[in-house]
Amino acid sequence: MSGMSVPEFGATWSASLARVSEPVLREWLSFALEACDAADALAMAHFRREIATSRKPDRTFVTAADQAIEREIRDRISTRYPDHGLAGEEYGEAAGDAVTRWVIDPIDATHNYIRGIPVFATLLAVEHEGEPQVGVISAPAMRERWFAWRGGGAWNRGADGERRISVSRIAALEDSQLVYGSSSDARASGLMPGFDALLDSAWRTRGFGDFWCYTLVAEGAAEVTLEVGAHPWDLAAPQVLVEEAGGRVSDIDGVRRIDAPSFVASNGLVHDATLRRVRETSGG
Numbered sequence: 001m002s003g004m005s006v007p008e009f010g011a012t013w014s015a016s017l018a019r020v021s022e023p024v025l026r027e028w029l030s031f032a033l034e035a036c037d038a039a040d041a042l043a044m045a046h047f048r049r050e051i052a053t054s055r056k057p058d059r060t061f062v063t064a065a066d067q068a069i070e071r072e073i074r075d076r077i078s079t080r081y082p083d084h085g086l087a088g089e090e091y092g093e094a095a096g097d098a099v100t101r102w103v104i105d106p107i108d109a110t111h112n113y114i115r116g117i118p119v120f121a122t123l124l125a126v127e128h129e130g131e132p133q134v135g136v137i138s139a140p141a142m143r144e145r146w147f148a149w150r151g152g153g154a155w156n157r158g159a160d161g162e163r164r165i166s167v168s169r170i171a172a173l174e175d176s177q178l179v180y181g182s183s184s185d186a187r188a189s190g191l192m193p194g195f196d197a198l199l200d201s202a203w204r205t206r207g208f209g210d211f212w213c214y215t216l217v218a219e220g221a222a223e224v225t226l227e228v229g230a231h232p233w234d235l236a237a238p239q240v241l242v243e244e245a246g247g248r249v250s251d252i253d254g255v256r257r258i259d260a261p262s263f264v265a266s267n268g269l270v271h272d273a274t275l276r277r278v279r280e281t282s283g284g
Contacts, residue, residue: 009248009268015151040140069106109210125236135240154245167267168220178202181227194280214238218245
């Protein structure tokens with residue numbers, strides 16, 4: 001490798017981001033999968049049934065299931081790893097300066113969940129020294145689960161068994177399937193002036209939204225996804241999944257971070273072209 005630059009995406013590059021040993025990564029993964037088993041049971045116990053729902057200060061909805069799932073996961077982490085930090089959508093941070101931190105989204109796509117749409121999931125990730133190491137996305141109503149760990153690859157476990165997944169090798173935007181969250185939010189944000197032009201340049205576009213966009217990229221079913229207004233708990237697990245599948249993630253300026261107001265995930269090959277197009281103004 002001497003004298004050769006290493007691209008900031010790809011399975012080998014992702015494996016280099018491991019900050020702990022393989023046995024520790026596998027232990028964290030096993031724990032995360034067990035925690036998601038419990039989360040799945042709680043989510044399905046309330047799905048398509050009457051459930052207490054309220055609005056948060058930002059006007060987004062939260063359900064009793066969101067709260068129950070996050071409490072369950074936090075309790076499990078605190079019991080098993082009392083020195084680890086926590087960051088969750090519903091109950092905030094605890095021991096935020098800990099070297100190891102778990103990031104929890106109890107129900108990603110809560111609005112889908114409320115309306116009886118089966119596209120929702122629990123997202124659980126663990127960071128060490130600020131670098132996400134393990135990610136699990138568990139979608140019980142879809143009967144699918146995606147998971148990844150640094151150096152271990154990206155995986156899907158569904159009705160057809162367990163299989164390793166990887167991003168596509170499509171290298172041109174005009175041949176790409178592009179999926180996204182909210183088109184109105186993207187336009188209103190002012191962060192993506194070239195959003196419509198980007199959609200026009202792609203072979204096919206669909207507004208699937210939420211976690212499913214990232215799993216589609218990781219599985220090679222789509223080449224790029226982008227959204228605005230996400231939070232670290234929305235992005236930590238998908239980041240590990242996409243990167244271990246061989247893809248690339250960044251904000252629209254190309255900076256690799258999960259605390260930015262914009263987020264782009266791709267197969268890596270169309271990433272730079274996507275960023276250029278979505279940043280262009282109409283006169284650019």
